[in-house]
Amino acid sequence: MDQLGALETLLQEDRVFRPLPGLVMEANINPQELASAYQLAAHDPLAFWENAALELQWFRRWDKVLDDSKAPFYKWFTNARCNIVHNALDRHIKTANKHRLALIWEGEPGDTRKLTYFELYRAVNKMAGALKNLGVVKGDRVVLYMPPLPETIIAMLACAKIGAVHCMVFAGFSGKALKDRLRDAGARCLITADGFYRNGRVVPLKPAVDEILEEQDAVDICVVVRRAGIEVEMHPARDVWYEDIVRHEKPEAMTEVMESDDPLFLLYTSGTTGSPRGIVHSHGGYMVGIHHTLNWVFDIKPTDIFWCTADPGWITGHSYVVYAPLLAGTTTLLYEGHPLYPQADRMWHITAKHGVSILYTTPTTIRMLMRYGNLFPRQHDLTSLRMLGSVGEPINPEAWVWFYQTIGRGECPVMDTWWQTESGQIMISPMPVGLLKPGSVSKPLPGVEADIVDRTGAPVPRDKGGLLVIKKPWPGMMQNVWNDPDAYRAYFEKIPGCYVAGDVARRDEDGYFWMQGRADEVINVAGHRLGTAELESALVAHRAVAEAAVIGIPDKIKGEVAKAFVTLREGVEESDELAKELKEHMKRELGPVAELKSVKFRKDLPKTKSGKILRRLLKAEELGTEPGDISMLEEE
Ligand code: WTA
Numbered sequence: 001m002d003q004l005g006a007l008e009t010l011l012q013e014d015r016v017f018r019p020l021p022g023l024v025m026e027a028n029i030n031p032q033e034l035a036s037a038y039q040l041a042a043h044d045p046l047a048f049w050e051n052a053a054l055e056l057q058w059f060r061r062w063d064k065v066l067d068d069s070k071a072p073f074y075k076w077f078t079n080a081r082c083n084i085v086h087n088a089l090d091r092h093i094k095t096a097n098k099h100r101l102a103l104i105w106e107g108e109p110g111d112t113r114k115l116t117y118f119e120l121y122r123a124v125n126k127m128a129g130a131l132k133n134l135g136v137v138k139g140d141r142v143v144l145y146m147p148p149l150p151e152t153i154i155a156m157l158a159c160a161k162i163g164a165v166h167c168m169v170f171a172g173f174s175g176k177a178l179k180d181r182l183r184d185a186g187a188r189c190l191i192t193a194d195g196f197y198r199n200g201r202v203v204p205l206k207p208a209v210d211e212i213l214e215e216q217d218a219v220d221i222c223v224v225v226r227r228a229g230i231e232v233e234m235h236p237a238r239d240v241w242y243e244d245i246v247r248h249e250k251p252e253a254m255t256e257v258m259e260s261d262d263p264l265f266l267l268y269t270s271g272t273t274g275s276p277r278g279i280v281h282s283h284g285g286y287m288v289g290i291h292h293t294l295n296w297v298f299d300i301k302p303t304d305i306f307w308c309t310a311d312p313g314w315i316t317g318h319s320y321v322v323y324a325p326l327l328a329g330t331t332t333l334l335y336e337g338h339p340l341y342p343q344a345d346r347m348w349h350i351t352a353k354h355g356v357s358i359l360y361t362t363p364t365t366i367r368m369l370m371r372y373g374n375l376f377p378r379q380h381d382l383t384s385l386r387m388l389g390s391v392g393e394p395i396n397p398e399a400w401v402w403f404y405q406t407i408g409r410g411e412c413p414v415m416d417t418w419w420q421t422e423s424g425q426i427m428i429s430p431m432p433v434g435l436l437k438p439g440s441v442s443k444p445l446p447g448v449e450a451d452i453v454d455r456t457g458a459p460v461p462r463d464k465g466g467l468l469v470i471k472k473p474w475p476g477m478m479q480n481v482w483n484d485p486d487a488y489r490a491y492f493e494k495i496p497g498c499y500v501a502g503d504v505a506r507r508d509e510d511g512y513f514w515m516q517g518r519a520d521e522v523i524n525v526a527g528h529r530l531g532t533a534e535l536e537s538a539l540v541a542h543r544a545v546a547e548a549a550v551i552g553i554p555d556k557i558k559g560e561v562a563k564a565f566v567t568l569r570e571g572v573e574e575s576d577e578l579a580k581e582l583k584e585h586m587k588r589e590l591g592p593v594a595e596l597k598s599v600k601f602r603k604d605l606p607k608t609k610s611g612k613i614l615r616r617l618l619k620a621e622e623l624g625t626e627p628g629d630i631s632m633l634e635e636e
Pocket of ligand 1: 269315316390391392393394395416417418419420421422441501502503515517518610
């Protein structure tokens with residue numbers, strides 16, 4: 001927010017959906033339990049989180065739930081000892097979970113691999129032994145430049161098991177991004193693959209790695225997983241095949257005893273503006289935060305097949321593809337390829353084939369699939385689905401309703417979960433037994449104290465937008481920014497006593513939160529401050545529009561005016577009349593302040609590789625300025 005003062009509310013969304021009675025009856029947390037959880041958490045949040053921690057196994061219990069003596073460097077579960085892998089794998093081997101499926105993996109060409117908890121446990125142990133043999137020790141950073149493969153999960157868990165700190169770099173990132181992260185993390189071991197399948201092509205990875213490693217002599221071990229079967233160069237002193245190093249390892253390995261706040265992983269996030277920051281998450285607090293939220297928000301049952309479509313290289317993948325489903329002892333599904341390959345029904349095909357019961361994806365994916373209409377989903381049996389989820393951007397009510405009706409048969413609640421790389425865990429989200437309002441992330445979960453304030457920290461009135469802040473620490477929170485404690489501190493310094501998330505939101509009369517976009521993208525038209533989300537949602541509600549991005553451009557009279565970039569649905573032609581109609585539509589839907597100065601049609605909107613619309617780039621193009629770091633740009 002560039003100015004003090006509240007944002008306008010434009011969008012009026014009145015639709016409300018109630019959970020089906022059957023779902024409420026069978027929910028892990030019923031409405032009474034939820035009400036008392038809210039009460040306990042409001043009154044004694046540490047007792048609430050302590051209860052959550054007691055659901056997991058610890059090698060040694062904590063002396064204190066929270067040590068805030070060095071705030072904002074909070075320490076959760078002080079002096080407790082644990083290892084997330086003990087809870088995600090080792091303990092399941094002694095229970096009925098042993099022969100349950102831990103992982104269903106599908107490659108883009110259609111090849112499938114399934115691993116039980118026992119099989120995954122043994123594979124992880126072998127890799128843990130192999131890493132130790134290569135000289136990797138507790139505290140070492142290991143960079144994983146890996147596509148979505150079973151070995152990606154195996155390598156992550158193997159690192160954690162021996163106390164090494166994994167640092168995933170999304171395989172779609174360039175060599176330059178890899179180089180920066182290798183340097184910042186100070187890694188000497190890199191794990192990668194020869195290549196992978198994406199959109200019907202083999203994408204080579206190892207050659208890019210070779211180029212980087214020539215100049216990066218700090219890395220002296222490179223483990224290569226064979227996936228694509230392409231010819232690659234292996235440097236005898238540095239490179240080893242995964243299959244060779246695990247072949248003779250024992251299927252048992254020691255799980256390192258970690259302090260609760262020992263780092264589990266680094267994950268680089270760029271925010272919307274600046275250079276990447278290595279967000280540090282720990283074993284103890286992180287494990288409690290994600291285990292609790294998966295159980296409560298997605299109502300996990302042992303029989304579920306949980307498909308979170310995120311790449312393991314994003315935080316959503318770390319928390320809800322890899323760690324939380326395994327902590328819960330459920331089955332997680334991982335897909336290697338592109339959601340439109342070989343055609344736009346791949347996701348429905350996978351859902352039907354494997355009987356996916358919970359599907360957690362992004363607004364971008366939903367809008368993309370919606371663009372292809374209802375025919376594809378209708379060709380598949382989607383009745384195994386019982387719950388849906390969304391994360392990563394504000395979801396437009398139109399896309400929400402399509403997801404709910406067309407994919408969820410009007411029976412599967414949509415959990416629109418708000419959280420961040422920094423938060424580690426879901427923070428604001430509906431619960432399966434609550435009322436759903438399309439486009440609202442509902443309320444902060446019990447134990448999460450969120451508020452909406454202006455730049456001075458003063459609360460903004462109901463139904464006005466302001467900065468979203470978190471007022472109390474939570475267990476899954478980042479522990480630090482790698483090599484940059486000042487960057488960590490900065491999150492807590494803008495408003496005293498608060499974590500400032502960088503998003504703008506408003507709260508309605510029922511206390512439901514509505515995300516309005518990023519704070520640094522707020523548009524100020526003649527003193528009216530508008531979030532991007534509502535403007536874009538109104539555009540997406542027009543039958544011709546598939547996706548929209550709105551930016552503010554400087555204007556002599558009004559300060560700023562809004563300009564829209566729009567992609568159209570299949571079969572719709574762009575025209576000046578349509579642009580005019582969209583401008584009229586906006587005024588009709590949102591009122592005169594929502595006047596668009598101009599509408600530009602585009603074939604695609606620029607997005608980050610994780611699917612977020614890059615408004616910053618549109619703005620730079622428009623103003624002819626420098627766009628800043630664009631290494632996260634999706635080129636497809
Ligand atoms: C945005 C992804 C609206 C928000 C887990 C946040 C959302 C950023 C939602 C974090 C949501 C995430 N509604 N906006 N349900 N979920 N965001 O670090 O701007 O990749 O700050 O973490 O995504 O993105 P990140």
